[in-house]
Amino acid sequence: MNQSSLCLPATEHPPVFGLIIIGDEILSGKRADKHLPKVIELLKNRGLALDYAEYVGDDPARITAVLKRAFASGHVVFSTGGIGATPDDHTRQCAAQALGVDLALHPQAKVLIEQRMHDVALEQGRVYDPGQADNLHRLNMGVFPQGANIIPNPYNKIPGFSVGSVHFVPGFPVMAWPMIEWVLDTYYQEFFTSQAWLEQSVIVFGAMEATLTPLMEAIEQAHPGVKVFSLPSVDHPEYGRHIELGVKGAPEQVAPAFAALLVGLESFQLEIGPKLVRN
Known part of the structure; x- marks a missing residue:
């Protein structure tokens, strides 16, 4: 990918990461989505975090609108699904329409797809005929928006593609996940850290979120860079009704913010449970 096609602002901070999951089969329940937890894992293993995810069915107008936002965002966005060459695969066309190219x-991509077809023919004891109708049709899987760069596919050589910081991979996890890893390791390694994110929280009993909101706001205001969160539960198997109240962010920022949160909780005279730490 050349510099003109990878458009990220110069910054010392990690980019915003987004995920688009395309396919009617996910929204209809025919298939369960496996991409969201895996992408979270792949990013976390590199000290990064997923900022948002979006699901969209196989409607070209909706796909085009979602991709327009992705291209305009300047974020690093992974799009899974819909890059094949069957009638319900619209992602390549929608990406071109969203870009106006x-x-x-x-x-x-043509070379790689032809290599794949040649290998399959050899495995089946056939002679590869590049002019055969179905072989010509398979080349459509290498038809990308102008200016795109390929993403190698170690599973079957049929590539994905990138335009700017939006990266398109197949819907099949066995292909998509190593391709996403390749993109991360090739283009975003400078943002990797061994410990970029830490959560510290405490279990609080007998409180309402509305009562704790002013304290949460005060902690965020006093400690820029950390996020305060509250996770209420009414039927937890161990703690029952409670609120998990905590802070998350860079480790060096989390410790003083969490200490301040605990001090702030003292004034509410609430029952406090165990403290939790997550990397």
């Missing part, structure tokens, strides 16, 4: 057969 034409589609074109990517020369490197």
